[in-house]
Amino acid sequence: MxxxxxxxxxxxxxxxxxxxxxxxxxxxxxxxxxxxxxxxLSMQCLVQYPESYFEGEERDGFYIEPMMKKAWAAQIEVLLEVQKVCEKNGIQYFAEYGTMLGAVRHKGFIPWDDDLDICMRREDYMKFISVVERDLPKDFVVLNIHTEPTFTDLLTRVVNGKSIQLDEKHLEKYHGCPYVVGIDVFPVDYLPRNTEEADAQLKLLGIVLHTAQLYGLEDAELTELGEMTNQIAQLCGVKWKDKKPMQYQLYCLAERLCAMYGKDDADNMGMPVKILCGKKYIYSKQAYDSAVMMPFETIQIPVPVGYDEILKAKYGEYMIPYIRKKGHAYPFYKEQREILRQYLKANGMSGEGFYITEEERTEEC
Structure with a gap:
């Protein structure tokens, strides 16, 4: 025993x-x-480029100048900082718009593209904007309706500074690109399966955004706007706060209207603001269930598992390349380049490293 x-x-x-x-x-x-x-992740963040990468080259019949190559590399550095934030906080992001198309069709930037876009499901996006300022490098700037009074887009822009930087440390990190560069982060929302609710959501969103835009006009008729905001408050069941700018409160309400439906309420996903503008960017919610990793220049980037469905909705026969007009002047740093040229001229500095010739540098405005 x-x-x-x-x-x-x-x-x-x-x-x-x-x-x-x-x-x-x-x-x-x-x-x-x-x-x-x-x-x-650290190895990816320390990605090295061969010197030949930064040479001008022609891709698909379009010439890419050396500074654009440096700007591409600089944007990838910003993306990798954003990726660190996402990794730390359990947030899934995906390549979006031309960045998604570039990954699928070109394994990198579309030759005539000059910016980098990503997206997140709404729940991840809201978590992202709550932590991104805390977790990014201190010299980064986060722009959205909550951080910048003049910002009027329902997205978040992350940039690597506030102004052109010429110090050696900055130029080394951003591969010789002195310009402010960044990426846009778009939320993707669940769309109600009930068509009447979907129509009502879009109509109300349109009214709120239109009223918010009117508040930004110098000659806005405040009495009329006051009546409009009172009607909006009654329709939405909200109370305005006296101490906060009305335009900001309206944009916050617009953001809440976009986010009012959840996964269980929807079969599809999309961007209500884009749909409101006539873009039929509507996809099955399964398209964003997970990500597949694809080569993008010198890194790997997550693309929605339903990228084929998404790209067909956006671009039709998306594997056939053709040059599309950008929504902004190309290249994006055109104005910054002129500011840099004037600075170099005023300080008697060479523009050789920034592809500004001596003739350009010394020319009169």
Whole structure:
């Protein structure tokens, strides 16, 4: 009897020891996996470019100048900082618009594209904007309706500074690009399956955004706008706050209207603001269930698993390349280049490293 008790006691001790050891091993494995993930991320963030990458070249019949190559690389550096924030906070992002198309069709930037766009499901986007300022490098700037009074787009822009930088450390990190560069982050929302609700959502969103835009006009008729905002408050069941700018409150309301439906209420996803503008960018919610990694220049970028459905909705036969007009002047740094030229001239500095010739640098405005 005593020997049986001793055996059971020893067995229990071994079980306890095994349990503790197993727990430590599992814990160590988790730590190792997390360390490997961080190392992989760090290696991606330290991506090296061969010097030949920054030479001008022709792709699909379009010439890409050397500074655009540097701007591309600089934008990728901004993306990798955003990726760190997403990794840290369990946020999934996806390539969006031309960036998604570029990954699928060109394995990088579309040759005539000059910006970088990503998107997030609404729940991830709201988490992102709540942590991004805290977790990004201190010199970065986050622009959205909550951080910048003059910002009027329902998206977030992340940029690597406030002005052109010529210091050596900055130029080294951003591959010789002195200009302010960044990326746009778009929320993708769940769309109500009930068509009447969908129509009502878009109509109300249109009224709210139109009223917000009127508040931005210098000659706005405040009495008339006051009546409009009172009607909006009644329709939406909201109360305006006296101490906050009305335009800001209207944009916040517009954001809430976009986000008012959840996954269980929807079969499809899209961007209500774009749909309101006539873009039929509506996709099955399964298109954003997960991501597939695709090459993008020198890194890998996550693309929605339903990229084929999304790209067909946006671009039709998307694998046939043709040059599309941008919604802004190309290149995006055109105005910054002129500011830099004038600065170099005023300070007697060479523009050689920035592809500004001596003739350009010294010319009169």
């Amino acid at each position: 005593n020997s049986r008790r001793l055996f059971l006691k020893q067995t229990k001790k071994q079980e306890n020891l095994f349990g503790k050891t197993s727990g430590r091993i599992c814990g160590k494995m988790s730590e190792i996996e997390e360390s490997v993930r961080r190392i992989e």
